[in-house]
Amino acid sequence: MSLLIKNATLLSGKKADILIEGSLISEISPSITARADEKIDANGKIALPGMVNTHTHAAMTLFRGIGEDATLHDWLAAVRAVEVKVTPAQIHAGTSLAVAEMIKGGTTCFNDMYFHMDEVAAAVQESGMRAVLGYSMVDMGDAGKRKSELKIAEQFIKDWQGKADGRITTSVPPHSLYLCSRELLVASEAMSKKYKVPLHIHLSETRKEVFDCLSSHKLRPVPYLDSLGLLTHRTVAAHCVWLTKEEVKMLASRGVSASLNPVSNMKLAGGAIAPLPEMQEAKMNVSLGTDGSASNDSLSMFETMKFLALTVKNARWDATAATAPQILAAATEGGARALGMNAGALAEGKLADIILIDARAPNMAPLHNVTANLVYSAHAGNVTDSIINGKVVMRERKLLTLDEEKVVESAQKEAEKLTA
Numbered sequence: 001m002s003l004l005i006k007n008a009t010l011l012s013g014k015k016a017d018i019l020i021e022g023s024l025i026s027e028i029s030p031s032i033t034a035r036a037d038e039k040i041d042a043n044g045k046i047a048l049p050g051m052v053n054t055h056t057h058a059a060m061t062l063f064r065g066i067g068e069d070a071t072l073h074d075w076l077a078a079v080r081a082v083e084v085k086v087t088p089a090q091i092h093a094g095t096s097l098a099v100a101e102m103i104k105g106g107t108t109c110f111n112d113m114y115f116h117m118d119e120v121a122a123a124v125q126e127s128g129m130r131a132v133l134g135y136s137m138v139d140m141g142d143a144g145k146r147k148s149e150l151k152i153a154e155q156f157i158k159d160w161q162g163k164a165d166g167r168i169t170t171s172v173p174p175h176s177l178y179l180c181s182r183e184l185l186v187a188s189e190a191m192s193k194k195y196k197v198p199l200h201i202h203l204s205e206t207r208k209e210v211f212d213c214l215s216s217h218k219l220r221p222v223p224y225l226d227s228l229g230l231l232t233h234r235t236v237a238a239h240c241v242w243l244t245k246e247e248v249k250m251l252a253s254r255g256v257s258a259s260l261n262p263v264s265n266m267k268l269a270g271g272a273i274a275p276l277p278e279m280q281e282a283k284m285n286v287s288l289g290t291d292g293s294a295s296n297d298s299l300s301m302f303e304t305m306k307f308l309a310l311t312v313k314n315a316r317w318d319a320t321a322a323t324a325p326q327i328l329a330a331a332t333e334g335g336a337r338a339l340g341m342n343a344g345a346l347a348e349g350k351l352a353d354i355i356l357i358d359a360r361a362p363n364m365a366p367l368h369n370v371t372a373n374l375v376y377s378a379h380a381g382n383v384t385d386s387i388i389n390g391k392v393v394m395r396e397r398k399l400l401t402l403d404e405e406k407v408v409e410s411a412q413k414e415a416e417k418l419t420a
Contacts, residue, residue, distance in 0.1 A: 003352070003390060004036035008047035009359055010346065011328075011370050018047060020352040023165070023390040028348060038392065044360045045384060046370060049344050050108025050353035051301040052335025054259040055200075055238040055289025057114045057136075059094035061101070062086070062415040063294035072206070072268050079294050082418045090414040091116040095123035097411035100402050101299045103129060105380030108353040108388045111236060111259070111289070111339055113173035113200050117156050125164040128393040128401040130353060132339050133160065134171035134200055137188065138179040146184045150191070157195050167389055169339075171236075173200040177221055178209055182228060189230045198234050198339055201225075204247070205239035206270055222247035231256050236338050238289060240279075241265055241272040248275055252282035257338035260330070262308040263298070264291035276312045277321050287335040288327075300380045301331050309375060324375040356385040 005018040017032035018025060027034075060079075067078030091114070102110060108129070112120060113136040124131045135153040139146035157170040172195070174180040174188040192199040204210060204221045213221045222243065225231055233255030240251070240258040251258065260274045279286050288308065290299045305327045312322040336344025343351040359367055363377050386394040393401045 001038070001390065002036040003038045003040070003387065003392065004032060004034065005040045005042050005047060005354070005356070008042035008045060008356065009367075009370065010047060013367070013370055016047075018346065018354070020354075020387070020390045023352055025346065025348055025350050025352050025354075028346060040356070040385060040392070040395075042356050044358070045356040046359050046374070047346060048106070048355050048357060048374065049332045049346050049350075050355050050386065050388065051106050051331045052287065052339065052341075052344060053102065053107045053110040053289055053299065053301055054236055054257070054287040054335045054338050055261055055291055056098070056110045056112045056299070057292035057294075058098035058110065058112050058120060059086070059091040059114055059116075060292030060294045061097040061299075062090060062094040062411060062418060063292070064297045066294060066419070075268060075295070085418060086116075088116045088119045090418065092119040092123050093410045093414040095120045096127065096402065096407045098293065098299060099123060099127045099129045100399060100404055100407050103127070103386050103394050103399060104383060104397070105300050105302065106355040106357070106383040106386065107299070107301050108355065108386060109335070109339070109341065109343065111171065111198070111200060113171070113175070118159070121160045121163070121168055124168055126401070128167070128388050128391055130167045130388055132169050132171050132198060132200075134173040136173045136175050137184060138175045139181050139184045140179060141181045143183075146181060146187070149184065150187055153188075154191060157191075157197065161195065161197070165389060169197065170195070171198040171200045176202040176209070177224060178212060185225070185228050185230055189228070189232070192234050193232075196234075198236050199230065199232070200236045201230070201238065203237035203240055204242040205265070207242055207272070210242045220244065220247060222250050226250060226254065234340070236287070238291075239265065239274075241270060241274045243275055245275070245278055248278045248284065249282050252279070252284035255285075257285040257287055257334070259287050259289040259338065260308055261289045261291045261304070262311055263304055264295040266307070266311070268295055273311050273315045274308075276308070277316065280326065285334055285337050286330045287338040288331045302374075302378050302380055305331050305375045324369075324372045327375050328371055352387055352390040354387045355383050357382050358384050
């Protein structure tokens with residue numbers, strides 16, 4: 001199958017045609033006359049590589065609105081009260097809702113850790129979405145639990161790696177250093193290395209995490225994980241807000257990718273902002289995530305981009321501390337790099353994960369600076385078309401792979417069951 005996108009506006013402001021053959025971009029030039037099985041007229045639209053959300057708990061869309069405006073302790077209690085009751089069917093419904101929201105918001109790939117992951121994978125397979133999925137492991141020092149968690153995580157990799165025409169790949173996600181024993185963390189890295197898949201972990205999200213690690217291990221979180229061998233080019237570390245300059249340098253030197261989640265951090269009043277300038281200076285790969293809907297509550301990467309840029313600028317009293325090109329790169333190519341994917345850029349030979357954005361919307365005019373408009377002005381509703389793996393999954397705001405009305409209805413019913 002081939003697809004030709006005509007008259008698209010690129011980040012440079014110039015117009016171009018984009019030819020997609022199979023799952024890859026085969027040509028980008030001012031005018032392409034080749035025949036294609038399908039054509040999209042992108043006149044008045046901006047073509048952008050699909051955004052990569054590198055930290056999610058997709059099924060938590062069902063918890064949106066639970067535990068609002070509460071302290072972290074009370075929020076955790078409210079979420080856990082319903083989380084312990086969630087069923088596989090509810091995981092599927094919540095994931096489908098998340099995927100629908102992400103596709104409509106310009107996200108073409110997400111990196112997810114949760115449980116009942118077979119249901120998450122099934123929802124992704126049905127939707128045409130791309131995802132990196134892993135079973136989130138927790139053992140709390142229990143040897144029996146640890147053995148069971150590792151078995152589930154490994155079986156999921158064996159069952160799903162490379163499925164859905166390569167759209168589904170897998171990861172090894174030990175939840176965090178505070179919910180996982182030293183033995184589980186070490187075994188997780190061994191599994192990540194064995195299968196050559198990312199290791200996805202929460203890191204330095206809260207001040208309490210830092211002080212508890214110092215108390216238990218006499219080390220801050222980054223040196224502690226490094227002592228266990230967990231910091232490699234395969235590691236995707238979510239949050240990374242409570243870091244010293246030396247920790248940033250250590251993460252960068254090990255090839256670790258950060259997944260910054262500014263909206264979630266601020267909503268739960270974490271009290272810190274990721275040291276983006278230091279990460280940029282250390283040449284650390286930076287990507288963006290939304291976290292779950294229980295702590296965001298949106299899955300919008302446009303919102304995430306703007307929040308990160310503004311909070312860093314404001315906190316540093318420096319409007320140059322975070323630039324629009326840096327932020328947009330983190331949302332696209334930085335995410336693809338973190339997950340080891342041949343995506344994140346509009347270039348020949350890259351995966352055809354592309355979104356089109358309405359440049360004629362009132363909030364997008366005038367178009368003096370395409371990148372600045374995308375970071376500071378655009379919103380999820382400006383995305384008109386989404387192409388994943390060379391296939392159109394949304395056209396003119398209509399989802400083609402999911403029945404949006406049924407997805408929303410099912411999620412609403414399952415959420416009501418949870419809170420009944």
